[in-house]
Amino acid sequence: MTRSAAYLVDFDGTVTTKDLSSALAVFFGGDRCLEVEALYRKRKICIREWLINIARLLPPDPDLLLSKTLEWAVIRPGFEQFIAYAREQGSPVVIASDGFGFYIEPILEKFGFLDCIDWIYANRTVVGAGGLLAVQTPHAHPVCPVCGNCKAIHVLKLKEAGYPVIYVGDGSNDRFGAFWSDHICARDRLANVCREHDIKFSPWVDFYDIIKVDKPAITDRADRSLCCPMGSGIKK
Ligand SMILES: [Mg+2]
Structure with a gap:
């Protein structure tokens, strides 16, 4: 018998209504930010390059950046009820983010959710050499250059531990982790992206919709996946 489902939940635009990394980019990044964003949307650069390039455009003032994100953060409706439901089911809730990361714990703490999350995988943003902001990616794949945070590895580790994984996300880059999961809420x-690839998913608006999703079976998703997290990363 398999365990309860585990939830792998994106943060920006998923737990929060707004993508706070993108909001920082737009607020502080000027025209150069639009150029970087356009390259990313055309898939000319990957998310890790987006992070590196945008970090250089932000003021190297962690207190200012944190205060802005705390001011802007709105938690998506139903999150509190979803957390309570997951606890009742014995379902781990794991947050994995490929944004700047530094604001996730403070925001969860502000709204009283920090102690309810089983694990958080996030990038780190620090003031680096030359006084500029730099992004550290402790959860990147060892070889693959695409993502800062390899969400596909986190999905596979939960599956190896016996949990069917329900992926909850909103962004195009979520495709790498989501396509390895047993059910996608998109x-x-x-x-x-799911429609483009003809992948079945549950559309969702708020976390009340996530509560309604049934526990899936653990299934091998190697054929539909877009990357090989246990191999060399991105598929050619
Ligand atoms: Mg997102």
């Missing part, structure tokens, strides 16, 4: 760009 909105916005992730939903578009």
Whole structure:
């Protein structure tokens, strides 16, 4: 018998209504930010390059950046009820983010959720050499250059531990982790990518919709996946 489902949950635009890394980019990044964003949307650069390039455009003032994100953060409706439901089911809730990462714990703490999350995988943003902001990616794949945070590895580790994985996300880059999961809850760009690849998913608006999703079976998703997290990373 398999365990309860585990939830692998994106943060920006998923737990929060707004993508706070993108909001920082737009607020502080000027025209150069638009150029970087356009390259990313055309898939000319990957998310890790987006992070490195945008970090250089932000003021190297962690207190200012944190205060802005705390001011902007709105938690998506139903998150509190979802957390309570997951606890009742014995379902781990794991947050994995490929944004700047530094604001995740403070925001969860502000809204009283920090102690309810089983694990958080996030990038780190620090003031680096030359006084500029730099992004550290402790959860990157050892070889693959695409993602800062290899969400596909986190999905596979949960499956190896016996949990069917329900992936909850909104962004196009979520496709790498989501396509390895046993069921996808997708909105916005992730939903578009699922349609593009003809992958079944549950559309969602708020976390009340996530509560309604049934526990899936653990299934091998190697054929539909877009990357090989246990191999060399991105598929050619
Ligand atoms: Mg997102």
